Amino acid sequence: MKRRVELFLIILLPILGLLLLGGKIMNLNKRPDQKVTSSSSKKVVQKSKEEIKKEQIAFLKEHEREIVDYVKAQSPKVESVQIDWDETQMSDGGLTTPEYYMNVFGRINHIENSGWGVDIPMNENGTVNLKNMTMGDFISIDGVPIP
Missing domain, CATH: 3.10.450 (Nuclear Transport Factor 2; Chain: A,)
Known part of the structure; x- marks a missing residue:
């Protein structure tokens, strides 16, 4: 039984991590009016x-x-x-x-x-x-x- 729980967690944790990361990426893409690109240490904001x-x-x-x-x-x-x-x-x-x-x-x-x-x-x-x-x-x- 303990082995099944361990396998379940091993499979579930990476999937949850990907879902959270995907949600974060989608949240960043919700700003169509501004695009921020970085070149070296500077941030450049492109015009809408x-x-x-x-x-x-x-x-x-x-x-x-x-x-x-x-x-x-x-x-x-x-x-x-x-x-x-x-x-x-x-x-x-x-x-x-x-x-x-x-x-x-x-x-x-x-x-x-x-x-x-x-x-x-x-x-x-x-x-x-x-x-x-x-x-x-x-x-x-x-x-x-x-x-």
Whole structure:
């Protein structure tokens, strides 16, 4: 009987240890907004996606003229460009293009039912690459593309 108890404890203790360790690891992973990485004796806190997005939008607002000029260059019918900063978002290219983009949207010529979208790729270090922006949504009025 004593031998059975000893075997039971020998089997049960490692299992309990693994369960406790697994619970501790899961508890550490419940902070999606911050990632702490350590390099030597320093701890580095990486920024959350929301903080990165705010920084990128601030950068884009400083370079608004370049975005406006790019949209205007797409059609001679574009006289003015309005950017909807509230609709600006960060996205990835999906399965085929694993890059990250800032998607900027707006209207043209103060027309309520007009629209356009520009995709601006982000470099690996998180900076926006304005030189490689492309039209993600072509310029349209009432859903009809304009030449």
